Amino acid sequence: MSNTDFALAIEDLTVSFDGFKAIDALTLYIDKNELRVIIGPNGAGKTTLLDLICGKTKAASGSIKFKNTELTKMAEFQRVRLGIGRKFQTPSIYENLSVFQNLEVSFPKGRSVMGALAFKCTDDVMDRVKLVAQDIHLFDKLNTEAGLLSHGQKQWLEIGMLLMQDPELLLLDEPIAGMSARERELTAELLQRICKNRSVIVIEHDMNFVKQIAHKVTVMHQGKILAEGSMDKVQNDPKVIDVYLGH
8 A cells, every 4th residue: 555545644753852752763554534543551652643743743753644745844734724633632612602603713714814804604604514513412502602511512512613624634632531421422423423534533541432433543652653453452462461551
């Protein structure tokens, strides 16, 4: 398979903080429409990897190709325009705006400030808001102030704000943190739906949740990839068992 067939091709990626290699010559390939889960103990480099993909952190060496375009020299906003969406651990939504308004302001408007100011809520924006609101289980909450939502619903709204931009690669850092059991179930369904036409990378600690959603699991340890494959395969890998139980 040539690299052009992957949604994301990371090769030999390295970044150091004060001489400590947070990511150490890491190579990772993500297929189109794949839902990949990255697991590993704290300090394994999982969040740093997402930071490198979205441009928050600059790589020391190596290559990150998205849709066969090299990202390592690109600014964060350029990567967003290419189709990469990133959700951080804490939801950043506009608490005093309604769910509808949160989604509406996330629609990719004209590139200029003037374009944003003159922006009218056209039919295509309305359609997109309704579509996304249904996807994230908030259709009946469109007029609700975002600050009044439950913690889980706020997480969904933030995923929805990213979906408004229709990214081809979605990066989610611990999306079910603080959710109720029912919200976790609905989130699993949501993630399975949204990877039908995009690639999704999820960092997660909850192994039951990982089992429910992962097409493939990557186990990271000390900035490297320790194991990769189905959940069953990695769970039974002696190296993985040692890392998780040996600490």
